[in-house]
Amino acid sequence: MKFTDYIRIAFRNIRRQKLRSALTIFAVVIGATSVTIMLALVTGAKSFFLRQVESSGMLQQIAVSPKQDITDFNDAGNGSNCDSCVKLTDDIVNKINKIDHVTGVAREYGAYQLQALVYNGKKLSMNRTDAYDANGVITVTMVAGRDFTPEDKEGVVIITADYADKFGFKGHYQDMVGKEIIIQTQKGYSGVGADVPRPEPPKPGEQNNGPPDYPATQLKAKVVGIQDTSDNSQTVRVPLDWARAINVNHMWQVTEADQKLNEAACKNSRGPCGNQNNMTLVATDYFTQSGYQALIVKADTAKNAKLVAADIKKLGVGAADAESMINQQLMIFNIMGLILGGIGGIALVVAAIGVINTMIMAILERTREIGVMRAVGARRSTVRKLFTFEASLLGFFGGVFGVLVGYGLTRIANVVVNKQLASQSVKASNIIGMPIWLILTVVGIATLIGMLAGLYPAARAAKLDPVEALRYE
Amino acid sequence: MPAIIEIKGVTRTYKLGDEILNALDNVSFSVNAGEFVAITGPSGSGKSTLANIIGGLDKPNSGTISVDGNDLSHTRDNKLSDYRNEHIGFVFQSFNLQGNNTALENVMLPLVFARMKNKERKVRAKECLEAVGLGDRLKHRPTQLSGGQRQRVAIARALATRPKILIADEPTGNLDSARGEEIMKLLKELNKKEGITLLIITHDMNVARQAGRVVEIRDGKLNERRG
Numbered sequence: 118m119k120f121t122d123y124i125r126i127a128f129r130n131i132r133r134q135k136l137r138s139a140l141t142i143f144a145v146v147i148g149a150t151s152v153t154i155m156l157a158l159v160t161g162a163k164s165f166f167l168r169q170v171e172s173s174g175m176l177q178q179i180a181v182s183p184k185q186d187i188t189d190f191n192d193a194g195n196g197s198n199c200d201s202c203v204k205l206t207d208d209i210v211n212k213i214n215k216i217d218h219v220t221g222v223a224r225e226y227g228a229y230q231l232q233a234l235v236y237n238g239k240k241l242s243m244n245r246t247d248a249y250d251a252n253g254v255i256t257v258t259m260v261a262g263r264d265f266t267p268e269d270k271e272g273v274v275i276i277t278a279d280y281a282d283k284f285g286f287k288g289h290y291q292d293m294v295g296k297e298i299i300i301q302t303q304k305g306y307s308g309v310g311a312d313v314p315r316p317e318p319p320k321p322g323e324q325n326n327g328p329p330d331y332p333a334t335q336l337k338a339k340v341v342g343i344q345d346t347s348d349n350s351q352t353v354r355v356p357l358d359w360a361r362a363i364n365v366n367h368m369w370q371v372t373e374a375d376q377k378l379n380e381a382a383c384k385n386s387r388g389p390c391g392n393q394n395n396m397t398l399v400a401t402d403y404f405t406q407s408g409y410q411a412l413i414v415k416a417d418t419a420k421n422a423k424l425v426a427a428d429i430k431k432l433g434v435g436a437a438d439a440e441s442m443i444n445q446q447l448m449i450f451n452i453m454g455l456i457l458g459g460i461g462g463i464a465l466v467v468a469a470i471g472v473i474n475t476m477i478m479a480i481l482e483r484t485r486e487i488g489v490m491r492a493v494g495a496r497r498s499t500v501r502k503l504f505t506f507e508a509s510l511l512g513f514f515g516g517v518f519g520v521l522v523g524y525g526l527t528r529i530a531n532v533v534v535n536k537q538l539a540s541q542s543v544k545a546s547n548i549i550g551m552p553i554w555l556i557l558t559v560v561g562i563a564t565l566i567g568m569l570a571g572l573y574p575a576a577r578a579a580k581l582d583p584v585e586a587l588r589y590e
Numbered sequence: 591m592p593a594i595i596e597i598k599g600v601t602r603t604y605k606l607g608d609e610i611l612n613a614l615d616n617v618s619f620s621v622n623a624g625e626f627v628a629i630t631g632p633s634g635s636g637k638s639t640l641a642n643i644i645g646g647l648d649k650p651n652s653g654t655i656s657v658d659g660n661d662l663s664h665t666r667d668n669k670l671s672d673y674r675n676e677h678i679g680f681v682f683q684s685f686n687l688q689g690n691n692t693a694l695e696n697v698m699l700p701l702v703f704a705r706m707k708n709k710e711r712k713v714r715a716k717e718c719l720e721a722v723g724l725g726d727r728l729k730h731r732p733t734q735l736s737g738g739q740r741q742r743v744a745i746a747r748a749l750a751t752r753p754k755i756l757i758a759d760e761p762t763g764n765l766d767s768a769r770g771e772e773i774m775k776l777l778k779e780l781n782k783k784e785g786i787t788l789l790i791i792t793h794d795m796n797v798a799r800q801a802g803r804v805v806e807i808r809d810g811k812l813n814e815r816r817g
């Protein structure tokens with residue numbers, strides 16, 4: 118028997134019991150639809166992620182860390198306090214700049230002791246303050262205003278859209294640009310802009326009170342730009358120079374010189390010698406102890422990122438390109454795909470049971486017909502193939518309709534997601550895609566499941582004794 | 591005339607629970623090409639079993655059977671299927687047509703298994719339906735045809751692959767006597783004009799009488815009477 122005959126006869130048989138076939142196919146449609154949607158979601162999220170990574174230039178970036186054994190790009194900023202850590206200094210930055218294929222280095226340094234952003238009486242807590250060179254190595258998407266330039270030294274700030282939303286500038290971020298906002302420090306802050314009064318000398322008989330509790334400082338800053346929120350929300354960015362200045366601690370101390378002065382004054386005085394209080398305001402630059410938190414190095418091409426990372430490691434510092442981080446992220450997507458696809462797969466397995474049921478019924482009804490087919494020359498294998506084809510066809514139709522329904526649903530989902538993305542000012546749309554391989558895979562799987570479900574009923578049909586089958590009532 | 595069917599010492603037993611039933615008990619029998627043989631006997635006598643063994647639907651437990659040079663007692667299932675397709679035409683008491691297919695499609699069925707091209711199939715099936723006088727009923731479904739017409743379609747189907755042997759199991763059993771006569775006339779014509787070997791299983795003496803030779807089976811044993 119020819120292939121086209123199998124298809125033709127199977128198709129005709131499916132049409133014979135329209136309602137039953139439709140219901141069986143419907144069960145497959147449910148399974149195929151869920152597999153389609155789950156896979157489309159994961160695929161969409163994955164390609165969206167990859168596009169974001171690519172457009173962020175992350176593939177060309179190498180993260181350098183004081184910690185030597187980092188393997189993950191994202192670990193670079195963490196753990197600068199370890200015994201074996203190597204301080205990231207400008208000397209190292211210069212050395213890195215001389216490595217082949219390096220096109221730029223951005224130094225990262227966080228500002229500490231900052232507590233809240235205040236605008237127009239509204240106070241929002243601050244999670245993170247980033248500071249890095251505004252030299253184009255790290256690029257961010259601005260939704261309003263501009264990025265920092267090397268001319269920005271202090272008194273300027275870039276906030277994420279999330280903050281602007283909360284300050285009431287949702288939808289008109291441009292209006293926030295140029296506004297002056299307050300960065301409020303924690304109590305005890307003694308960095309740039311802090312009022313650090315000379316402590317009163319301890320009264321006779323009193324213990325030294327230790328460092329005084331300075332009040333919180335209000336640092337004025339002009340908003341120069343609003344940054345896209347999509348990657349990490351609630352970030353406040355200040356220029357690198359300002360971050361360094363903010364982290365400088367000021368403290369009144371009795372230095373050795375002061376001590377000598379005090380002692381000298383004591384010798385000369387006739388009275389009790391306790392309240393000589395020569396003191397100096399000592400500035401401690403935290404940076405000189407810690408160095409940069411991390412460096413982001415840009416290679417000329419994504420391919421060379423690995424080479425550059427290897428060369429940087431030779432300087433004794435830790436370095437990692439984005440590959441392992443991206444791979445890890447992709448693996449999460451893949452696992453998600455497996456789990457979600459598996460959930461849809463369960464629906465398909467249930468549908469397969471429906472196909473088995475339908476086929477067994479069909480074979481009972483058509484027992485005599487099978488007998489006739491055998492009598493006029495159909496081989497066992499012909500009968501088996503015929504019913505396997507019929508079951509496969511049920512699966513195939515289920516797969517095709519499932520993909521169609523799934524496609525419709527993802528279109529609707531895209532409308533919702535597009536709105537969501539637009540509200541977060543992400544420049545992307547229709548991220549839930551349906552590549553051709555997905556369509557073919559789902560239709561293929563549904564057909565395969567139909568075929569597998571048909572194997573047992575078809576084997577039963579093929580095993581029928583023609584004499585018995587012809588006598589069957 | 592050379593023998594087209596040769597059966598030697600064929601025994602076929604069935605297990606019915608603990609009982610062993612001898613459907614055919616050491617039967618020997620031969621049919622010449624172009625003969626018209628009626629096989630008669632009471633129900634359960636084994637006449638259908640004999641027809642099934644000759645038709646390649648069943649196999650004997652022992653003994654040999656050879657039809658047109660094919661040794662059927664040691665033939666594998668696939669070969670038996672091909673044998674049925676090429677050498678045998680079956681006509682059943684209850685017609686056994688496919689209800690949702692047209693007369694033409696019913697007649698085309700054996701040709702599908704014979705791997706004939708679609709166009710040729712149609713031509714041949716039409717030819718067969720014309721031969722049984724149904725040239726104007728090609729697109730009719732069995733439900734749109736009378737009993738006699740249905741049996742004609744079944745005969746046309748049996749003829750489709752140009753078999754040498756036609757096995758008809760009570761072909762007139764479901765028809766009134768007038769229609770039955772017509773069918774018998776058609777079968778005899780095919781036997782005479784086309785030289786098709788005709789085996790009719792019947793317990794209707796009016797039918798058996800028309801055969802050139804009548805064999806009777808009783809309790810699995812064969813008795814021959816010259817007609």
